[in-house]
Amino acid sequence: MNNNNYTKQINDVLTEVKKAVIGKDAIIIKVLLAILCKGHVLIEDIPGVGKTTLALAFSKALSLEHNRMQFTPDVLPSDVTGFSVYNKAKNTFEFRPGVAFCNLFLADEINRTSSKTQSALLELMEEKSITVDGNTYRLPEPYTVIATQNPIGSAGTHNLPDSQLDRFMIKLSMGYPDFEGEVAILRSKFNANPLESVNAVTDARSILELQDYIANIYIDDRIYEYIVALSAATREHPMLKLGVSPRGTLALMQLSKGIAVAMGRDYVIPDDVSYICSDVFEHRVILNSKAKLAEATAADIIAEIVKTVPAPGISSK
Numbered sequence: 405m406n407n408n409n410y411t412k413q414i415n416d417v418l419t420e421v422k423k424a425v426i427g428k429d430a431i432i433i434k435v436l437l438a439i440l441c442k443g444h445v446l447i448e449d450i451p452g453v454g455k456t457t458l459a460l461a462f463s464k465a466l467s468l469e470h471n472r473m474q475f476t477p478d479v480l481p482s483d484v485t486g487f488s489v490y491n492k493a494k495n496t497f498e499f500r501p502g503v504a505f506c507n508l509f510l511a512d513e514i515n516r517t518s519s520k521t522q523s524a525l526l527e528l529m530e531e532k533s534i535t536v537d538g539n540t541y542r543l544p545e546p547y548t549v550i551a552t553q554n555p556i557g558s559a560g561t562h563n564l565p566d567s568q569l570d571r572f573m574i575k576l577s578m579g580y581p582d583f584e585g586e587v588a589i590l591r592s593k594f595n596a597n598p599l600e601s602v603n604a605v606t607d608a609r610s611i612l613e614l615q616d617y618i619a620n621i622y623i624d625d626r627i628y629e630y631i632v633a634l635s636a637a638t639r640e641h642p643m644l645k646l647g648v649s650p651r652g653t654l655a656l657m658q659l660s661k662g663i664a665v666a667m668g669r670d671y672v673i674p675d676d677v678s679y680i681c682s683d684v685f686e687h688r689v690i691l692n693s694k695a696k697l698a699e700a701t702a703a704d705i706i707a708e709i710v711k712t713v714p715a716p717g718i719s720s721k
Contacts, residue, residue, distance in 0.1 A: 410614055411668045414440070416605040420465035424598040425458050427585025431578050434683060435462065435550070437662035439508075440611070440618055443573025443655060444529050444549040446514075446564075446687065453578045455552045459510040460599055462550075466611060467604035468507035469544070475517035481524035485534045486541070499536060504528050507544055507608060511551040519562050525549065529571040546611045566646070566690070573655045574680070575687035614665075621661040622671040626716035631656050631677055637709045638685060643695035644705060652688045656681060667720075674715035682706045 414436065421432050435458065438445045447455050456472070463470035473479070486502035503509070504525075514522065528534050532543045551572070553564070569575075581589060592598045606614075631653060639647030656677060663676040686702040695705065 407665065407668060407670050410617055410665055413606055413610065413614060414666050417462075417465045420602045420605055421458070421461040423601045424461040425454055426588045426592060426598075427581045428454065428458075428578055431576055432458070433666065434574060434576060434680065437659055437666065437680075438573045439466070439546065439548045440614055440665075441573065441655075441658040441662045442546070442548075442615055442619075443658065444571060445551070446569070446572040446575040447550065447552045447578060448555050448575060449552070449578050451554060453580065455578060456510065456512065457599065458578070459508065459550045461602050463508045464599065464602040465605055466508070467607045468546070468611075470508040470510065471503045471506040472510040472512060473503045474512045475514050475521070477516065477518060479517045479521050481521050482536075484521060484524045485528065486536055488537045497537070499539065499541065501541070502534070504534065504549075505541075505543060507546055507548070509547075509549045511549055513554055514551040515553040515562055515564060517562065519565070522562065522564060522568055525551075526568060526571065544608075546608060546615060569687050570649055570651050572687065573659065574683040576683060618661050618665050619658075621664055623657065623661065624671070624716070624718055626718060627660070627672050627674065627677065628657070630674055630713070630716050631660070633713050634677070634681060634685075634709060637713050638689050638706070641705060641709065643692055643698065643700055644689050645692040646688075646690035648685050648688045652684060656684045659684060669720060673718050673720055675720075678710050678715065681710050 417436060418432055422429065425432055435445050439462065449455060459470070473484070482502065484502045484504050486500055486505065488497040489500055491498050511525070528543060529549055532545070532547050534541050534543065634656070635648045635653040638644055641647070659680045660672045660676040663679060664670070664672045682703060685706045689702050689705070691700070691702060
C-alpha cells in the first residue's frame with residue numbers, strides 16, 4: 405500500500421468519527437494520530453463534552469474491541485488487570501482477564517480511583533502486558549488507553565503522579581462546542597444516536613500495518629536536532645522546575661511522523677513538529693514559583709519555546 409492509500413485510510417476514519425463528534429476536528433485528528441503512533445491519550449475536561457462519545461466512535465470506525473471502566477475509589481487493581489481463580493475440578497489456578505484486555509480501553513475519571521489502582525495501569529500502558537502471580541500476559545494489539553479526568557472539583561480525587569502522566573503521549577481538552585457546533589449537536593441527536601451512523605472503515609490488521617508504516621517514515625537529522633532542541637529548552641527554561649523527559653522527546657518524534665502521513669508526505673517537516681508540540685509537552689513540565697507569580701501557564705511557556713527555538717529550513721516539496 406502506498407502513502408496515498410494510507411492517507412485515504414486516515415481520512416476515511418476521520419470522516420466516520422466526525423459523524424458522532426461535531427465541531428472538534430482538531431481533537432479527533434490528534435487522538436487518531438496517537439492511536440496510530442502506538443500512544444495513549446489523556447483528556448482532561450468537564451463532564452458532558454463528548455469524551456466518551458469520542459472513544460466509542462473510534463472503536464466503531466476502527467472496528468476495535470473496546471471496554472469502558474468508570475473509576476471510583478473502590479475499584480481494585482485486579483479489576484483492571486485481572487486475577488487468578490482456583491479451579492477445583494482441574495486443581496489449578498486459572499487467569500481471568502480484567503477490563504483492560506481489549507484494543508481500546510476507556511478509563512473514565514481516572515483521577516477518582518486510588519493511587520494503587522492508577523499504578524496498575526503503568527505496566528499495561530508502557531509494556532502492553534500485564535503480570536499476575538508471576539505470569540505475564542500480552543495485551544491484544546493494537547492497544548490504546550484513552551483516559552479522562554475532570555479538572556473541576558477535587559474532592560475525592562487522586563492526582564496522577566508524574567510517572568503516570570509521562571506515559572500518556574498527549575493530553576487534550578475538548579472544551580465547549582462553539583454556537584454553531586452545539587446547534588449541530590442538537591440537530592444530530594433530534595431523533596437518533598449519531599454513534600449508530602458510524603461505520604467500520606478499517607480493522608486491527610490494517611491499523612497494525614499503518615502503525616508499522618508510520619514508524620518508518622523518514623526524518624532528516626536536522627529534524628532530530630530540532631526535536632531535541634525543543635525538549636532541551638524546557639529543561640533550561642527559568643520558569644520550569646521540571647522539563648520534558650526523553651520519553652516526551654520520543655513521543656514528539658512519533659507523532660510528527662503520524663502528521664506527515666496524514667498530510668500525504670513520507671517525510672517530516674518542522675511544521676509537523678511545532679503543530680503537536682504543545683499537546684505532547686504541556687503535561688510533562690512543572691512550573692516553578694516564578695512562573696506562578698507571573699501567572700504564566702505551561703501552554704504559554706511551550707508556545708514561547710516553539711517561537712524561539714530556530715526551526716530547520718525544510719519544507720514540503
